[in-house]
Amino acid sequence: MDEAPRNQYSQGEKDRIFHQEFMPHVNSMHNFAYRLTLDADDAKDLVQDTYLKAYRFIDSFQQGTNAKAWLFRILKNSFINDYRKKSKEPSKVDYQEVESYYNSDDVDRQITPDLRVEALKDMIGDEISNALNSLDVDFKTVIILADLEDFKYDEMATILDIPIGTVRSRLHRARNLLKEKLANYAKSMGYNNS
Amino acid sequence: MEEPDKSKMKTDCPEKQQCMQLLQRIMDGEATDAERQHFIEHHLNECLPCYQEYHLEVALKEMLKSKCTGKAPSDLVEKIKSAIDQNTIM
Ligand SMILES: [Zn+2]
Numbered sequence: 001m002d003e004a005p006r007n008q009y010s011q012g013e014k015d016r017i018f019h020q021e022f023m024p025h026v027n028s029m030h031n032f033a034y035r036l037t038l039d040a041d042d043a044k045d046l047v048q049d050t051y052l053k054a055y056r057f058i059d060s061f062q063q064g065t066n067a068k069a070w071l072f073r074i075l076k077n078s079f080i081n082d083y084r085k086k087s088k089e090p091s092k093v094d095y096q097e098v099e100s101y102y103n104s105d106d107v108d109r110q111i112t113p114d115l116r117v118e119a120l121k122d123m124i125g126d127e128i129s130n131a132l133n134s135l136d137v138d139f140k141t142v143i144i145l146a147d148l149e150d151f152k153y154d155e156m157a158t159i160l161d162i163p164i165g166t167v168r169s170r171l172h173r174a175r176n177l178l179k180e181k182l183a184n185y186a187k188s189m190g191y192n193n194s
Numbered sequence: 195m196e197e198p199d200k201s202k203m204k205t206d207c208p209e210k211q212q213c214m215q216l217l218q219r220i221m222d223g224e225a226t227d228a229e230r231q232h233f234i235e236h237h238l239n240e241c242l243p244c245y246q247e248y249h250l251e252v253a254l255k256e257m258l259k260s261k262c263t264g265k266a267p268s269d270l271v272e273k274i275k276s277a278i279d280q281n282t283i284m
Binding site (some may be wrong): 008018019023026027028029030031033044047048051052055093115116117120121123126128129132146147148150152153168171172175178180182 | 214218219221223224245246249250251253254255257258259261263264265266267268270271273274275277278
């Protein structure tokens with residue numbers, strides 16, 4: 001977050017921005033927080049912390065710019081700084097290694113997982129939600145931002161502090177991983193995908 | 195959109211790699227009109243793998259939206275609002 005205040009809003013303006021521009025995104029923010037932390041209490045704390053920070057730094061929010069992207073960026077940074085460390089799951093992969101993997105051409109040379117629309121549409125329970133939750137944080141994040149929240153690549157690049165090219169390749173890889181999980185699930189349920 | 199005759203479609207895509215990348219950008223609303231047009235005419239209507247992949251991506255996106263979104267707990271919303279109101283007084 002760019003914390004340099006650019007504005008000096010009056011109390012009334014602050015309250016209006018907060019309630020009219022920030023609060024309408026609370027459902028999306030909570031969903032994002034829950035899928036990052038996978039813990040109901042942590043998710044609530046993370047959302048609340050994010051909103052309090054947003055209020056505290058409201059002078060650095062530019063009216064007319066994308067409030068939702070601004071909030072998502074604060075939430076994602078709070079998660080990395082305050083929650084990721086205490087998460088039970090240890091970081092298994094070297095970040096640099098993962099990043100070079102995303103950026104390699106291997107992403108596109110991967111055979112796309114064989115999953116049929118019919119098999120997918122039969123997944124009426126928690127299968128898709130569970131598959132999404134089980135992805136590595138960096139991968140599930142891009143799917144949440146693109147597919148659930150309809151952020152554009154440039155907005156995602158700003159939220160995540162990564163180049164647009166990385167957004168694109170990470171998203172492609174994330175979708176293939178998700179389809180791979182769902183294809184394995186479909187197979188275990190006896191679907192013949194070929 | 196007219197349903198293409200699948201029996202007349204190519205079973206392989208001559209430019210699969212670029213095509214799958216383009217499909218991603220189409221899904222994300224980041225492709226140009228010309229690119230979309232090219233994909234529809236030369237892939238969606240002509241190659242079976244591109245046709246299948248397109249419909250899978252569309253279905254997956256719909257499923258993600260309907261299965262993986264939800265509402266924030268109402269006590270959380272109230273808590274945030276009251277925390278802000280207290281902050282305001284301070
Ligand atoms: Zn094709």
